[in-house]
Amino acid sequence: MTGQQQIYPVLWSFRRCPHAMRARLAIAAGRSRVWLREILLRDKPDAFIAASPKATVPVLVLPDGAVIEESRDIMIWALQNSDPQGWLSVWQNDQPFCTRFLDHLDGPFKQHLDHYKYASRFAAEVGEESRRMGAEFLAEIDQKLAAGSGFLSGAGFGLLDAATLPFVRQFRGVDANWFDRRDWPALHHWLGMFLASEHFAAVMHKYPPWHVGDSALLFPA
Incomplete structure (x- = not known):
């Protein structure tokens, strides 16, 4: 990633997972921006496992390297940063x-x-x-x-x-x-x-699985 890209957290996600879905809902509602890395649960990237050895989505990696591994905590993080719709x-x-x-x-x-x-x-x-x-x-x-x-x-x-x-x-x-x-x-x-x-609709767009070297996907788009 370039320095500009690193200002955003990285969200490891799987489209159909309800835990990941609710994390994306809060991120979208809070108008936060993250680099989205969609994965296949049957083929988890090494970088994902390195970021979170428990290897379950969602996982949010902040620019300072801190990791948030629970969907509820990701929701609170996103909405505490910005909550224009009053969800919190x-x-x-x-x-x-x-x-x-x-x-x-x-x-x-x-x-x-x-x-x-x-x-x-x-x-x-x-x-x-x-x-x-x-x-x-x-x-x-x-x-x-x-x-x-x-x-x-x-x-x-x-x-x-x-x-x-x-x-x-x-x-x-x-x-x-x-x-x-x-x-x-x-x-x-x-x-x-x-x-x-x-x-x-905003959180259910289909993205291709992430692979090393892929272009970054900004979410929400």
Whole structure:
């Protein structure tokens, strides 16, 4: 990279990964600029593994060499740098609630999602139970949305919505027919708005996998 290019962080990402997706959502919303390096999970570049030996996306490498390896932390970093849409207001107003919610999302719910999505790797009852447990959390989200403004973050779309929706999208993708028959009207509306939004379109452009020597890709473009 040239000296000019080095003023931007490097984001290692994988387009369909919900963790990477929510990191890109926050970076785009905050109007930060990063050099995007799209990877294939089956063919991880040596430079990616050197930057973060745990080798899971997303990973953000700052110009000073510091590394941020958790998607939630990348979101907070991006929005603390710049938050023109006020996505962080829910975090600033009630950080303990946000932390509890995100801990459940990233912990038990994500585990249920993985066991449901990859049910063939487990006993049949594991997949069924994981879907049931995941659905309980989604039903709670539906109730929160219905009781409030239609968003998790307050009056409008914000941190909690961006952090959660990529995983809801993935849960639906396992069996869309089953998902669409659930009595979750507020959640279906919320997800539908997201999938039709500029937020989603802005982070789902297809980029070729990065290789050593490739031209740098600036994100958002």
